[in-house]
Amino acid sequence: MQRVLSGVQPSGDFHIGNYLGALRSWVQDQDENDAFYCIVDLHALTSSPNPDELRSRTIDAAINLLAVGLDPDRCTIFVQSQVPEHTRLTWLLECVATMGELGRMTQFKDKRDSSKSDRTSVGLFTYPVLQAADILLYNANRVPVGEDQRQHLELARELARRFNTRYSDIFVVPEASIPSRAARVMDLQYPERKMSKSIKSPLGTVAVLDRPSEIERKVKRAVTDSDTEVRYDPESKPGVSNLLELLGAATGATPESIASSYQSYGDLKSAVSEALIEMLRPVQERHDDLSKDIGSVKATLAKGNDAARAVAQRTYERAAQAVGLL
Numbered sequence: 001m002q003r004v005l006s007g008v009q010p011s012g013d014f015h016i017g018n019y020l021g022a023l024r025s026w027v028q029d030q031d032e033n034d035a036f037y038c039i040v041d042l043h044a045l046t047s048s049p050n051p052d053e054l055r056s057r058t059i060d061a062a063i064n065l066l067a068v069g070l071d072p073d074r075c076t077i078f079v080q081s082q083v084p085e086h087t088r089l090t091w092l093l094e095c096v097a098t099m100g101e102l103g104r105m106t107q108f109k110d111k112r113d114s115s116k117s118d119r120t121s122v123g124l125f126t127y128p129v130l131q132a133a134d135i136l137l138y139n140a141n142r143v144p145v146g147e148d149q150r151q152h153l154e155l156a157r158e159l160a161r162r163f164n165t166r167y168s169d170i171f172v173v174p175e176a177s178i179p180s181r182a183a184r185v186m187d188l189q190y191p192e193r194k195m196s197k198s199i200k201s202p203l204g205t206v207a208v209l210d211r212p213s214e215i216e217r218k219v220k221r222a223v224t225d226s227d228t229e230v231r232y233d234p235e236s237k238p239g240v241s242n243l244l245e246l247l248g249a250a251t252g253a254t255p256e257s258i259a260s261s262y263q264s265y266g267d268l269k270s271a272v273s274e275a276l277i278e279m280l281r282p283v284q285e286r287h288d289d290l291s292k293d294i295g296s297v298k299a300t301l302a303k304g305n306d307a308a309r310a311v312a313q314r315t316y317e318r319a320a321q322a323v324g325l326l
């Protein structure tokens with residue numbers, strides 16, 4: 001059985017882009033794999049969240065993971081900061097990683113404060129090393145991530161190989177698992193960019209918890225084009241193609257194959273709203289139930305943290321021995 005690990009930041013509301021692009025495949029992976037899912041609160045600190053908000057978002061992330069269908073009896077859900085080996089292994093890996101390779105990370109280059117580079121936090125710079133520790137501690141064979149994480153995964157692989165060569169064979173070299181045809185859900189208002197948790201676009205983003213009327217309103221106002229033909233063509237018809245992509249992802253069809261079933265943008269939009277409402281209904285019901293029982297959510301996390309720690313401790317001890325710590 002393969003060990004699968006992935007991580008999600010507790011930063012803001014989950015939206016259908018997260019759901020269709022990642023979380024849904026996590027749910028599928030829990031059956032044929034030994035799956036570990038980590039809520040990466042330490043990574044979230046790199047954007048200096050408000051402390052109370054970070055705390056509540058961490059719990060909310062757990063509620064969301066359970067609501068979309070992760071089952072703590074079939075996978076391990078845990079919180080990064082509650083397993084101290086993540087930061088301990090990060091140090092060992094920081095002594096293997098180089099300034100040069102971290103400086104080449106495009107996410108770092110995009111996020112650093114270009115005008116005042118000496119004010120960019122060190123955490124933002126070493127972010128990918130912590131991510132490598134998340135993965136390597138669990139001997140993960142496969143790491144399901146989005147395309148934007150490809151470079152971080154390549155770094156994790158490189159650090160594993162370098163450590164293994166320099167010391168001894170401790171780490172499994174993980175494979176990135178990047179779905180070739182994951183729904184790439186674009187912003188409904190700006191269909192040329194990805195739906196994002198961090199960029200504020202209230203009308204362009206459909207949250208997993210948006211209620212039916214809210215979903216209808218947003219889909220109705222989604223940007224299309226001045227043409228009238230329903231056709232899948234992301235280049236010249238990004239708005240309409242995104243709606244087809246969404247409908248396809250929600251109903252299990254390809255966007256090309258469903259295009260001809262709709263005569264007008266209005267028809268297509270009604271179908272998209274309906275499909276999204278149906279897809280999200282069970283998730284929202286579970287979310288509402290779980291929100292009434294935070295105690296049990298915390299207990300689930302505590303169990304997950306213990307199970308994760310047992311694995312992480314073994315790997316960390318072997319790595320610490322290998323480098324010569326007492």
Ligand code: TRP
Nearest residue numbers: 005006007008009040131134145
């Ligand atoms: N950096 C990832 C993201 O922003 C989140 C993450 C942290 C992660 N640790 C991980 C993903 C380990 C996969 C494995 O999406």
